Amino acid sequence: MAIKTVSTTPFDDQKPGTSGLRKQVPSFQQPHYLENFIQSTFNSLEDYQGKTLVVGGDGRYYNRPAIQTILKMAAANGVGKAMVGQGGILSTPAASCLIRKYDAFGGIILSASHNPGGPEGDFGVKYNVSNGGPAPEKVTSAIFENTKTIREYKIAEATDVDLDRLGTVQIGEMTVEVVDSVADYAELMESLFDFGKIRTLLEGDFRMCMDSLHAVTGPYAKAIFEQALGAQPGTVTNGEPLEDFGGGHPDPNLVYAHDLVKTMFGSDAPDFGAASDGDGDRNMILGNNFFVNPSDSLALIAANAQLVPGYKAGLSGVARSMPTSQAVDRVAKALGMSCYETPTGWKFFGNLLDANKITICGEESFGTGSDHVREKDGLWAVLFWLNILAERQQSVEEIVVDHWQTYGRNFYSRHDYEGVDSAKANELMAGLRDQFSTLPGQALGDYTVDYADDFSYTDPIDGSISQNQGLRIGFTDGSRMVFRLSGTGTQGATLRLYLESYEPDAAKHLVDPQEALKPLILLADKTAKIKELTGRDAPTVIT
Ligand code: VG1
Ligand code: CO
Numbered sequence: 001m002a003i004k005t006v007s008t009t010p011f012d013d014q015k016p017g018t019s020g021l022r023k024q025v026p027s028f029q030q031p032h033y034l035e036n037f038i039q040s041t042f043n044s045l046e047d048y049q050g051k052t053l054v055v056g057g058d059g060r061y062y063n064r065p066a067i068q069t070i071l072k073m074a075a076a077n078g079v080g081k082a083m084v085g086q087g088g089i090l091s092t093p094a095a096s097c098l099i100r101k102y103d104a105f106g107g108i109i110l111s112a113s114h115n116p117g118g119p120e121g122d123f124g125v126k127y128n129v130s131n132g133g134p135a136p137e138k139v140t141s142a143i144f145e146n147t148k149t150i151r152e153y154k155i156a157e158a159t160d161v162d163l164d165r166l167g168t169v170q171i172g173e174m175t176v177e178v179v180d181s182v183a184d185y186a187e188l189m190e191s192l193f194d195f196g197k198i199r200t201l202l203e204g205d206f207r208m209c210m211d212s213l214h215a216v217t218g219p220y221a222k223a224i225f226e227q228a229l230g231a232q233p234g235t236v237t238n239g240e241p242l243e244d245f246g247g248g249h250p251d252p253n254l255v256y257a258h259d260l261v262k263t264m265f266g267s268d269a270p271d272f273g274a275a276s277d278g279d280g281d282r283n284m285i286l287g288n289n290f291f292v293n294p295s296d297s298l299a300l301i302a303a304n305a306q307l308v309p310g311y312k313a314g315l316s317g318v319a320r321s322m323p324t325s326q327a328v329d330r331v332a333k334a335l336g337m338s339c340y341e342t343p344t345g346w347k348f349f350g351n352l353l354d355a356n357k358i359t360i361c362g363e364e365s366f367g368t369g370s371d372h373v374r375e376k377d378g379l380w381a382v383l384f385w386l387n388i389l390a391e392r393q394q395s396v397e398e399i400v401v402d403h404w405q406t407y408g409r410n411f412y413s414r415h416d417y418e419g420v421d422s423a424k425a426n427e428l429m430a431g432l433r434d435q436f437s438t439l440p441g442q443a444l445g446d447y448t449v450d451y452a453d454d455f456s457y458t459d460p461i462d463g464s465i466s467q468n469q470g471l472r473i474g475f476t477d478g479s480r481m482v483f484r485l486s487g488t489g490t491q492g493a494t495l496r497l498y499l500e501s502y503e504p505d506a507a508k509h510l511v512d513p514q515e516a517l518k519p520l521i522l523l524a525d526k527t528a529k530i531k532e533l534t535g536r537d538a539p540t541v542i543t
Contacts, residue, residue, distance in 0.1 A: 001172030002157040003076045008032040014040070014147035016140040018345045018487035020126030022112045025062055028123045032153070038070055038108070039153035040146035041127050042077045044139065048105045050080035054098045054128075056090025056181065057110025058216040058279040059241035060117035063088045066110050066125070068160045075174035076154035082174060085181035088163050089241060091216045091280030093369070093377035094185040096132035100373065101184055105130050111216075111279035114251035115490065118244030122490050133350035133374025137466060140347075182223045189224060192310030192372055193383045194390065201390040202231045207270035210382065211260040214238045214246040217280040220379055229386075250277050252284035252366055252378075254291060255541045265289050272389065272396060276378035281346075282366040283378040285385055287396025293513070293543070295325035295412050298362035300403050301384050303331045305360065307391040308384060310372070315359040319352055321345070322455050322470055323482045323498040324364040325412040334407065343457045343469035344484065350374055351461035364414060364498065364543075401509065408504040411516040415539035416486075417495040417530065425485055425493035428533045432471050432483060435527070439473065445523050447475040455482075473527070478502045481524045495534065497524055514542070 011030075014021055014037050021037055028034050042048075053074055057063040067088045074082050083098055084090075090098070092109055099107045106129050112122035127135045127143065135143070158171045161178070168177045202208060208231055212218040218239035225231040237259070238246065249256040252275035264273040264286040273286035285292040292300075302318050305311035318332050319340035332339035340358060342348035346367065352358045353371045362368040367376035368384075385396075392399060439452040455469040470484040479501040486494035499517045503509060514521070525531055 001075070003172075004155050004157055005152050006032070006035070006155060007152050008036055008150060010148050010150050011036055012148070015144045019113060019134060020109070020124050022115065022122055022124040022488055022490055024490050025119055025121060025123045028062060028066070034066055034069055034125070035073065035153045035155065036147060036150050037125055037143070038073050039077075040143050040150055041108070042073070043146045043150070044142035045106070049078040052081045052083060052102055052104040053079045054083045054090070054095050054102070054104045054107035056085035056095050057088055058091070058113075059087070059089050059243065060112065060123065060245070060278065061119055061121060061243040062123045063110050063243070064163060066123070067163065069155070070108055071161055071171060071176055072156040072158055073154065075156040075158065075171035079174055082176045084161070084163060084176060084178050086164060086166060086178055087181070089181040089216060089219065091185070091220060093281055093373050093375045093380065094181060094220065096128065096373035096375040097185050097188050098179070099128060099130065099132040107132070109279070112490075113279050113488065114249070114277040114282065115488070116245065116249050117278065118247070121244060128374070131350055131354055131374050133353070134345070134347040136347050136350060136464070138464065182220050185220060186223055186228065188372060189380065189383055190228070192308070192380070193387045194309050195229060197390040198383070198386045199230045201386065202229050206272070206389075208235055208386075209260065209263055209270045209273045210236045211257055211273070211275040212236055212239045213248055213250040213252065213257060213275060213277070214240060214242040215250040215276065215278045215280070216241055217276040217379055220280065224379060224383070245278065252277050252282050253541060253543055257284060260286070272385070274382040274385070276382075277366070280378050281376040283368065283381040284366055285381065285396070287400075290397040290400070292396065292400055293325070293412055294362065294366045294368070295320075295327050295364045295410065296400060296403065297381065298324065298360070298368050299327035299331050299407070300388075300400065301362075301368060301381070302328055302360050303335075303403060303407075304388045308387045311359065311370070316356050317352075317358040319349055319358045319361040321348070321363040322472070323414070323484065323496070324362065325410040325500050326502070327407065327410040327412075328362070330407040340460070343455065343466050345487070346376055348457065348459070348466070351459055355461050357460070364412070404509045405506045408502060409509045411501045411503060411513045413499050413513045413517050414543045415497040415499070415521070416541040417534050417536055418489070418540040419492045420495055420534045420536070422493040424533045425495050428495065428528055428530065429471060429483065429485065432528050444527065445519055447477065447479060447523065450474045450476045479520060481520055483528060495530070497530070497539075499524065
């Protein structure tokens with residue numbers, strides 16, 4: 001096999017964000033763009049020669065050509081074996097599962113997650129390390145440094161691999177194994193949950209609806225819910241992964257998962273509804289006419305973990321990202337375990353999971369997971385809920401309301417302003433920062449500011465420091481507002497405003513969070529001048 005060395009020049013925009021490098025498809029289609037990033041990744045790694053690399057993606061437009069390029073570059077760079085999901089399909093948690101199970105040195109996951117796909121949509125590349133999790137910042141920084149100076153890349157001159165046929169082929173010295181995308185992941189799920197009890201639930205009167213939004217979880221959800229667990233055929237909707245997600249926005253929230261929301265908030269709604277995102281790591285949980293806030297879902301999963309076989313032995317601890325509500329902190333306190341607060345992005349949970357400091361962790365952005373892999377895991381969360389429902393024999397709403405009665409309710413909401421002018425967004429953040437020295441102690445409306453800071457995190461395991469992780473204004477009654485700019489968008493800026501207040505009184509729990517949080521919402525606008533600077537009357541998405 002001939003190996004070609006191709007001359008190239010650097011691109012100046014290959015800095016990975018919250019979760020890998022994300023750009024619009026035409027950016028990735030520029031000559032050498034993908035190749036530069038992949039070669040920079042190999043250049044910044046050590047000791048991978050002859051070892052295994054996992055490769056797969058969420059099936060979006062450009063997945064297949066990108067995989068062919070990556071396989072040829074992996075062969076040229078001395079990788080021993082590449083494991084690829086059939087058809088190029090691997091959900092993010094399934095890729096994490098394979099990396100761990102087969103002792104791969106890492107994995108390349110092709111996805112822009114919840115961003116739209118298609119020729120004009122987004123594409124993304126993420127590198128995961130040997131624990132199965134997203135590369136930590138020191139690795140992504142090294143990759144970025146490499147992209148600034150790259151002059152050449154290596155690629156094998158070989159024919160394309162038939163990604164649809166299971167089995168092994170060679171690209172020169174490198175073996176390519178095309179594996180079943182679902183089998184290993186499904187086996188892992190079966191080892192964690194009580195499939196017998198869930199099957200009894202699903203075969204009874206219980207009605208469930210799983211919307212895969214034409215993204216990656218379709219084949220996984222059909223194999224697990226309809227085949228292994230006996231749910232009615234048709235339980236999984238939009239179950240065929242499409243390159244453009246059927247024109248939709250594969251983001252499981254109340255705005256973009258509108259069909260499911262309509263079903264679950266209609267008359268004669270099913271008992272349980274769920275959706276997942278482009279690459280299968282997010283989940284939204286709904287009951288009959290009931291929305292479960294992801295922060296509450298995390299708290300509830302932690303509080304009910306003893307009902308689930310894989311977690312019966314107890315949790316070592318829990319963690320949440322900083323903007324996630326403090327509902328899980330209350331569970332941790334009641335159960336006498338540690339609760340860690342990390343910056344946004346799953347990469348920050350890796351060290352805590354590896355060191356067995358935590359078993360379960362999550363983010364407000366519809367992400368929940370555990371030490372079974374090193375990514376958030378959408379279907380895992382759905383199965384966790386089904387296992388709890390099978391054990392408790394109550395409705396989703398009853399379980400959540402009961403949780404609030406025990407722990408109090410953390411009212412919580414996230415307001416996203418998508419596609420805002422970047423300069424204005426930066427001005428808004430700078431304007432907030434400027435107030436930080438004078439805010440503490442000040443009265444704002446009915447609130448008194450307790451602290452105002454730019455969140456900084458010191459990893460308790462390796463001591464690494466991550467700064468500028470979001471602006472927080474905390475009040476003396478425990479309420480908070482947090483401001484962040486998204487690190488996953490590809491156009492303009494997305495401002496995220498996170499709002500939280502705590503209500504111990506059960507008589508006041510059944511209020512709409514937008515009502516309960518209204519004073520904070522008004523205050524946030526006043527303090528940050530959101531409307532004035534963004535020119536927007538209302539957020540694009542409210543969760
Ligand atoms: C968003 C979420 C964050 C999540 C990240 C990746 O990041 O807020 O919680 O970890 O997406 O999720 P940002 O920087 O846009 O706020 V996914 O499903 O893309 O892997
Ligand atoms: Co995702």
